[in-house]
Amino acid sequence: xxxxxxxxxxxxxxxxxxxxxxxxxxxxxxxxxxxxxxxxxxxxxxxxxxxxxxxxxxxxxxxxxxxxxxxxxxxxxxxxxxxxxxxxxxxxxxxxxxxxxxxxxxxxxxxxxxxxxxxxxxxxxxxxxxxxxxxxxxxxxxxxxxxxxxxxxxxxxxxxxxxxxxxxxxxxxxxxxxxxxxxxxxxxxxxxxxxxxxxxxxxxxxxxxxxxxxxxxxxxxxxxxxxxxxxxxxxxxx
Numbered sequence: 001x002x003x004x005x006x007x008x009x010x011x012x013x014x015x016x017x018x019x020x021x022x023x024x025x026x027x028x029x030x031x032x033x034x035x036x037x038x039x040x041x042x043x044x045x046x047x048x049x050x051x052x053x054x055x056x057x058x059x060x061x062x063x064x065x066x067x068x069x070x071x072x073x074x075x076x077x078x079x080x081x082x083x084x085x086x087x088x089x090x091x092x093x094x095x096x097x098x099x100x101x102x103x104x105x106x107x108x109x110x111x112x113x114x115x116x117x118x119x120x121x122x123x124x125x126x127x128x129x130x131x132x133x134x135x136x137x138x139x140x141x142x143x144x145x146x147x148x149x150x151x152x153x154x155x156x157x158x159x160x161x162x163x164x165x166x167x168x169x170x171x172x173x174x175x176x177x178x179x180x181x182x183x184x185x186x187x188x189x190x191x192x193x194x195x196x197x198x199x200x201x202x203x204x205x206x207x208x209x210x211x212x213x214x215x216x217x218x219x220x221x222x223x224x225x226x227x228x229x230x231x232x233x234x235x236x237x238x
Contacts, residue, residue, distance in 0.1 A: 034216060035099045038076050043093040047130045050094065055102030057137050058222045061128075061158060062144030064110035067174035070206035071144050072097070072107060075216050082107060092124070094131055103223050106131075106138070111154055132165060140168040140222030142215070147173040147187050147203065151194055159199055169199035170218045177205040 044050045062068045069082035081097065095107040108131075109124045116124075132138065141162040145155055151171075162169050173191060176184045184203050191201050200218070204211040 035076050035078075037098075037100060038078060038081060039098050040081065041096040041098050041104070043095050044131075045093050046127065047134060050131065050135070051096055051104070053135060053137050055104065055137055056139050056223045056225060057096075057104035057106050057135070058140045058142060058219055059106045059108050059132070059138060059162075060142045060144065061108040062110060062174075063112040063146070063149075063152065063154065066110070066144045066146045067172075067206060068107060068110065068144045071142075071172055071174060071204065071215070072105065074206040074209060074212045075219060076105075092120070094127065099223075104137075105219070111158075112152065132161065132167075138167060139225055140170070142170050142172060142219065142222070143199075144172045144174050144204075145191075147176045147184060148178055150187065151191060156194075159195070163198055168222055170215075170222065171195070171199060171201035172204040172211070172215055173201060174204050174206070176203040176210060177208045 041051060042049070060068055060072060072082040073079060076097070076099070082095070092109055094109070097105045097107070099105055108128055111121075111124065141158070143155060143159060145151060159169050159171075171191065173184075173187055176187070179187065188201060188203055195201060202211050202214050202218075204215055206212070
């Protein structure tokens, strides 16, 4: 899906302060009080249906059945904010969640589900592409990757696409509870080597809650516009 979104021009810059254990962040807010007013806002089937492009937001993406909905629920400390399903490909729209006034988390349609009709896949590509190209309030991307599968080419393409547009990226290696401790550590080491400093990564499990606090802290950091963050790149920029 992602490969056709854009033809990449240059290699994105390396992420600053990236280490083997991912970028170091300060502890996040208490999970109970972090988002006391979090709510589902709306679903958008086109850029025109998105809420006003003000404030800041972070997109969360991943292959179908990678655990996006479970990650959203764990990070926001809500059991059913995002609907979970054993059937891949259930997220078909841009789902906007208001974390607090002026700050949003946006659930993107899952990709990589073979049973989705080609016309629907093409629509998702257009929807996500239009959103990521034009959304000025979008500052970062959280990519959920099943730790047992590792990075796919579609995952890598989406990371490059986000970075090329001037957004920061962070990976959640989900379902790490399905791996042994040594397997999980090796998966993290290998993933960070593949990323080569372009994005940060961590282990994550919505079941055992491993990495949930770290992921919440990352989300908080991505929602803050850094002094050098220029937002989206101008069309035709070198």
